[in-house]
Amino acid sequence: MVDKITKPKPPLLVIGWIEHLDLPDLGLARIKAKIDTGARTSALHATHITPFQKDGAEWVRFEVPIDDETAPILVQAPIYDRRDIKNTSGIPETRIIIRTRLKLTDRTWMITVSLSDRSNMRFPMIVGRTALKKHNIAVHTRRANLTA
Numbered sequence: 001m002v003d004k005i006t007k008p009k010p011p012l013l014v015i016g017w018i019e020h021l022d023l024p025d026l027g028l029a030r031i032k033a034k035i036d037t038g039a040r041t042s043a044l045h046a047t048h049i050t051p052f053q054k055d056g057a058e059w060v061r062f063e064v065p066i067d068d069e070t071a072p073i074l075v076q077a078p079i080y081d082r083r084d085i086k087n088t089s090g091i092p093e094t095r096i097i098i099r100t101r102l103k104l105t106d107r108t109w110m111i112t113v114s115l116s117d118r119s120n121m122r123f124p125m126i127v128g129r130t131a132l133k134k135h136n137i138a139v140h141t142r143r144a145n146l147t148a
Helices: none
Strands: 013-016 018-023 028-036 042-045 047-054 057-064 073-078 081-086 092-104 107-116 125-128 137-140
Touching: 013 018, 018 125, 073 092, 081 107
Parallel strands: 013 137, 028 125, 042 107
Antiparallel strands: 018 028, 018 092, 042 125, 047 057, 057 073, 081 092, 092 107
């Protein structure tokens, strides 16, 4: 009989409802994100979302606007999935999903992220509860930038 080896749980990390995080695989640093445990899926603000073929696989090319003074960052990533996700109005829309690493403080792990035009939203990224699951993270609902 083989014993299942369980990975030790990292210490509890308390984060604020707003945090700055990195997506190193995409070349994105200090993205202002709303931590929203009411949302299942994470979403990243992306424009000019264009699927294409690369080495026989489906990829996506998109731009991530940073601010009004900085040129948007051009990003390419393999497409992980396409899913119907309810937007903030509750209307399902089909979105491209990618997988990438999220870095918060000294912790890094893989998450799935939908690409969506969030230009009318206050935060360029929303981190949903699925991204936080199994990482021993608690969200302080009245504090922001606890990991800064």
